[in-house]
Amino acid sequence: MLLDTPVRLGVQIAPQHVTYPQIRDAVLRLEEMGVDILFNWDHFFPLSGDPEGLHFESWTMLAAWAEQTERVEFGALVNCNSYRNPDLQADMARTIDHISARGGEGRFIFATGSGWFERDYTEYGYEFGTAGSRLNDLADGLARIEERWQKLNPAPTREIPVMIGGKGEQKTLRLVARHADIWHSFVAAEELPHKLEVVERWAEKEQRDLSRLVVSNELHRRSQDDADELYAAGTRLFTLNFSGPDYDYEIVRSWLRWRDAKNG
Incomplete structure (x- = not known):
């Protein structure tokens, strides 16, 4: 089912407990080091540490990264479908895609999910609903996003890769089979x-070829032996959480060496 693609390393820069200049400098340094993908996350408050600590919004930051960077792909890990109208999300993604293009295709990855952090919803005035209702909204939203991409002028520079997070077998994995590239x-x-x-069973029902599906997984609190096992099971994109203000670049270097060894 899966195409054997090169291993890539994504680094998720946590947008919490740091100033924006610190984030900007981390983006520059990580791109220079050879990281493949940069992520942030789509929340409005810190997920760890002081709940009232410094924090920045995802999409405005991603537009800045689109202009700042030259090579890396980038996106949120993951966008929350609940916070923005789906057609608006499609337009924002298309615009960031164009900002990031350097005489060719853009580099934006549309990574999305149904949402889970209740404080985001209650303090910003969104209806929290249930896990099931949020997944239903995600299903509706993805269909609208893909339809809007076909209508926008100018169109996206490429077929924007869709990344879906989660493991639920009845709804989430069916959405993966229907929409996801990652x-x-x-x-x-x-x-x-x-x-x-x-x-794969859902893909047969959806009549969609998933031979190019990329499997992604998290490296946080995992050893290289764990990563070797994930690689053997088909994982080709590995993501590493990266938190400041005391960024540990040596951890990134060690995983880059592991990536390069795997790619021979």
């Missing part, structure tokens, strides 16, 4: 074969 999860290596079988 599937992101935190599942262990021993779980991956079963989850991929579920995705």
